[in-house]
Amino acid sequence: MNWRAIWAIASKDVSVALRTRAVMLPLLIVPLVLMVGIPSVVGLISGMANQMAAAESQMADLTRAMPPEFASRYAGLNDVQAGLVYFLVYLFAPMYLVLPLMASAVVAADSFAGEKERKTLEALVYTPTTDRELLLAKVLGALIPGAMVGLGGFVVYTIVANLVALNVVGMLILPNTLWLLLAFFVGPAAAAFGLGVTVIASSRVNSFQEAYQIGSLVVLPIVLLVVGQAMGAFLLSNWLVLLLGIVLWAADAVVFFIASASFRRTALMARI
Amino acid sequence: MAEDAQVVITTEGLTRSFGDNVAVDRLTISIRAGEVFGFLGHNGAGKTTTVRMLNGVIAPTGGGARIFGLDPQTDGARIRARTGVLTETPALDNRLTARATLEYFSDVYGVPRSLRRQRVAELLERFELTKRADDKVGGFSKGMRQRLAIARTLVNDPDIIFLDEPTSGLDPVATREVHRLIERLSHRGRTVFLCTHNLAEAERLCDRVAVLARGRVLATGTTRELAAELNRGHRISVEVDTDATERALALFTALPQVSSAAVVGDRAAARNGGTLLLLNGVARPDVPPVIAAAAAAGLNVYRVEPVDSSLEDVYFALQGQ
Ligand SMILES: Nc1ncnc2c1ncn2[C@@H]1O[C@H](COP(=O)(O)OP(=O)(O)O)[C@@H](O)[C@H]1O
Ligand SMILES: [Mg+2]
Numbered sequence: 001m002n003w004r005a006i007w008a009i010a011s012k013d014v015s016v017a018l019r020t021r022a023v024m025l026p027l028l029i030v031p032l033v034l035m036v037g038i039p040s041v042v043g044l045i046s047g048m049a050n051q052m053a054a055a056e057s058q059m060a061d062l063t064r065a066m067p068p069e070f071a072s073r074y075a076g077l078n079d080v081q082a083g084l085v086y087f088l089v090y091l092f093a094p095m096y097l098v099l100p101l102m103a104s105a106v107v108a109a110d111s112f113a114g115e116k117e118r119k120t121l122e123a124l125v126y127t128p129t130t131d132r133e134l135l136l137a138k139v140l141g142a143l144i145p146g147a148m149v150g151l152g153g154f155v156v157y158t159i160v161a162n163l164v165a166l167n168v169v170g171m172l173i174l175p176n177t178l179w180l181l182l183a184f185f186v187g188p189a190a191a192a193f194g195l196g197v198t199v200i201a202s203s204r205v206n207s208f209q210e211a212y213q214i215g216s217l218v219v220l221p222i223v224l225l226v227v228g229q230a231m232g233a234f235l236l237s238n239w240l241v242l243l244l245g246i247v248l249w250a251a252d253a254v255v256f257f258i259a260s261a262s263f264r265r266t267a268l269m270a271r272i
Numbered sequence: 273m274a275e276d277a278q279v280v281i282t283t284e285g286l287t288r289s290f291g292d293n294v295a296v297d298r299l300t301i302s303i304r305a306g307e308v309f310g311f312l313g314h315n316g317a318g319k320t321t322t323v324r325m326l327n328g329v330i331a332p333t334g335g336g337a338r339i340f341g342l343d344p345q346t347d348g349a350r351i352r353a354r355t356g357v358l359t360e361t362p363a364l365d366n367r368l369t370a371r372a373t374l375e376y377f378s379d380v381y382g383v384p385r386s387l388r389r390q391r392v393a394e395l396l397e398r399f400e401l402t403k404r405a406d407d408k409v410g411g412f413s414k415g416m417r418q419r420l421a422i423a424r425t426l427v428n429d430p431d432i433i434f435l436d437e438p439t440s441g442l443d444p445v446a447t448r449e450v451h452r453l454i455e456r457l458s459h460r461g462r463t464v465f466l467c468t469h470n471l472a473e474a475e476r477l478c479d480r481v482a483v484l485a486r487g488r489v490l491a492t493g494t495t496r497e498l499a500a501e502l503n504r505g506h507r508i509s510v511e512v513d514t515d516a517t518e519r520a521l522a523l524f525t526a527l528p529q530v531s532s533a534a535v536v537g538d539r540a541a542a543r544n545g546g547t548l549l550l551l552n553g554v555a556r557p558d559v560p561p562v563i564a565a566a567a568a569a570g571l572n573v574y575r576v577e578p579v580d581s582s583l584e585d586v587y588f589a590l591q592g593q
Contacts (some may be wrong), residue, residue: 010381016367123363123424125329127380128353203507268329270290 005129006137013111013141020151023209024109027149030102034095035157039088046084050168081169088161089173090236092227099153100191104146105198105215110267111141112202113211116268125265135263139195139256146191154183163199181241189248194218196255203262203271276567278305280463281326285335288321288539289528295321297487298335300542301538303480308454308464310478312471319467320360323434326465327352339432353381356430360437362421365371366410369490370401370420374427381428395423415446422453432463439473451477471587483590488592499591506555509536510566523569524551527559546574 017023074085115121124134158174165173175183198215205211227235281303288296296318303309310324311319324330326337328348337344339351364373374392384389395403399419404412407561409420427435435454439447454477457464468474474481475495482492491498512520517535524533538548554562559576568574 002382004382005380008376010369012376019367021385045430111508118365119361120363120365121375122361123421124380126296126327126352126355126357126359127377128351128382129380130349255372265329 001136002129002133005127006133007139009124009129009134009137010144013107013138014145017107017110017141017145019109023106027103027145028105031099031115031149031153031156034098036160038095039092039157039160039164042084042087043160045167045170046080046087046164047167050078050080050084077169081253084168085165085173088165089178091177091229093182093236093241094222094229095177095185096150096153096157096179097190097222097225098219100146100150100187101194101218103149104191104214105194105218106212107145108138108142108195109202109208109212109215111138112199113205114208116202117207121268125269131264132260133213134265135199135260139199142195142198143188143191145206146195147188150187151183152189154179154187177238178236178241181238181245186241186245186248189245189252193248193255196252196259199259199264200255203268242243256272279303279339280305281309281339283326283335283337283467286322286325286332286337287334288318288325288330289333294333294487296325299487299489300335301482301489303463303465303493305463306458306461307479308458308477309482310474310481311465311467312469312474312481313467313484314445314469316486317469317484319484320436323357323436323465323467323485327355327357327434342561353428354430355432355434356425356428357434358422358425358436358438360440362417364409364417364421369406370396370407370412373404373420374423377424377427383427389431391427395426399423415442418442418446418450422450429435432465433457435465436464436467437469438466439468439470445591447473449483473482483587485590506553506557506558507579508551508562509538509577509579509593510549510551510563511541511546511576512549512566513537513572514545516571517547517549520547520549520566520571521567523566523571524549524562525563527565529554529562541574544574550579 018027022159070086070090074082077085110206115124154175158179159172162172194215197218198211201214202211205214229236234240279302281301283299283301286296286299287294295368299318299322301309311322321330323574325332326339326344328351328430330342331345340353340354344351371392374395376390378388378392396405399422401420401423403418404416409417412420412532422438435450436583438450438454442450451473454464454466458477464477466474466478473525478495480492480494481498483490483498521533521535523532530551533549533551534583536548536550538546541548551562556578563573563576
């Protein structure tokens with residue numbers, strides 16, 4: 001493996017993508033809205049409701065089912081407070097996965113399809129890299145920002161959610177096992193998944209926008225998770241998150257197998 | 273160019289089709305180290321596809337090739353480490369500076385770190401980009417982009433340089449610079465594979481050319497060899513009165529020494545009320561009897577000149593076949 005070339009390509013992709021508006025905007029706006037905007041608004045509303053509520057009805061009265069570890073850890077909270085904690089810690093958790101997914105997809109779209117669109121791919125295929133080295137370089141170049149955005153989002157969310165909880169509930173709520181699993185195990189898998197799908201899409205389309213749009217479709221299952229949980233179809237537990245991570249990593253293996261088969265310079269050039 | 277010089281590129285029946293379209297059709301060529309080889313053909317003749325196959329970035333559908341004795345399909349990366357390819361479009365990232373572009377490709381090509389700085393500085397200097405070295409490529413003129421793209425082609429100090437239409441779209445000054453560069457590369461013993469549709473360029477720079485049309489090589493050789501092969505070495509031009517053109521054509525074609533005759537445009541002749549005719553197949557000893565015959569028929573002949581066969585003639589004759 002020609003690591004110097006791999007690293008040169010990956011780091012150039014990252015630094016150039018970060019200077020591109022079409023890439024930077026979603027990388028900034030999506031985390032801001034999801035990780036700061038939504039919890040803040042929910043926190044504000046809960047705060048007001050909490051003050052108005054009689055604050056008498058206890059957790060035990062809640063008709064809604066709560067995750068097993070929830071009742072013991074948050075015993076003594078009133079309805080509004082419990083609702084807020086439930087939202088911040090559990091209901092919102094799948095939403096977090098949008099970050100690594102979207103971030104790696106947008107950078108991958110720029111570095112694969114964008115490279116074709118800007119016609120810079122042709123110079124790259126003439127370099128003394130093998131197909132595998134080229135793919136690895138490109139994957140790293142998208143995975144690293146994807147994972148970084150994911151971890152950065154986790155840190156920001158931990159701060160915001162704790163501030164909100166401190167204000168309304170009077171306690172710190174994050175990080176817990178579930179979120180640590182989410183950030184360090186499931187998140188990277190999600191980043192790899194968004195990336196892999198975008199790589200496959202990129203070999204079939206010719207523009208950044210198209211590749212990004214197709215890559216972003218993988219966000220849909222996450223929405224399903226959020227909705228499913230909200231409707232009470234299931235509850236996120238540590239085990240379920242662990243399982244989700246394992247499934248995602250397995251899906252990654254399949255996606256990367258397909259991607260590495262479709263990423264051959266001879267095949268890419270035959271389509272140009 | 274020594275006769276026993278090492279052969280660096282050979283192809284044997286190299287073919288590539290895209291569906292029904294045969295882009296390169298049974299190409300068999302052999303290029304020696306240090307040659308400037310012209311690959312001459314119109315748009316769509318198959319030049320770019322050939323360069324791609326020789327560097328292992330597109331697979332042939334038939335036949336094969338060896339570069340430095342290696343098969344591009346299995347040893348592409350090793351071949352590309354020793355070649356430099358100027359692609360038809362400069363393929364530069366507008367968001368990088370000139371210096372960053374060259375540093376990036378130096379890293380990807382594995383230029384030793386200790387050499388990188390100096391190599392990049394040298395290339396910037398040599399291609400007159402030093403002043404703009406830290407400006408984004410997006411703001412460069414077409415000529416500057418081309419210079420940078422050529423500089424990039426040379427970062428790994430390649431043994432074979434492929435230049436795919438390096439002067440197309442350049443102004444005369446930039447074109448002359450590229451020509452000088454090719455000459456310098458050749459003096460330094462590099463092999464140059466020059467794709468062009470510019471006949472004058474090929475004639476001026478190339479040791480040998482292959483004329484390509486619709487994927488097939490019509491002829492290979494030095495310009496002179498090609499001319500001889502076509503047996504079009506002996507030609508003269510004759511200026512006659514314009515209103516006698518038809519009669520002159522009929523007369524000359526009927527002569528046994530003349531294989532064919534045609535009108536060629538010539539402003540100098542036209543200004544004086546004359547027309548220039550091109551007579552083919554007229555060897556030097558044939559000239560006096562041909563002129564005598566014209567005089568006997570009452571034609572006014574104003575000038576008679578031998579015409580050297582140029583690559584251009586060869587090219588158009590071959591294309592017309
Ligand atoms: N990737 C491709 N897909 C389909 N047809 C192609 C492709 N590349 C080249 N061709 C066709 O092959 C022929 C030769 O093209 P090319 O090698 O680009 O010629 P040149 O470089 O001499 O202009 C053309 O007819 C062109 O349309
Ligand atoms: Mg071409």
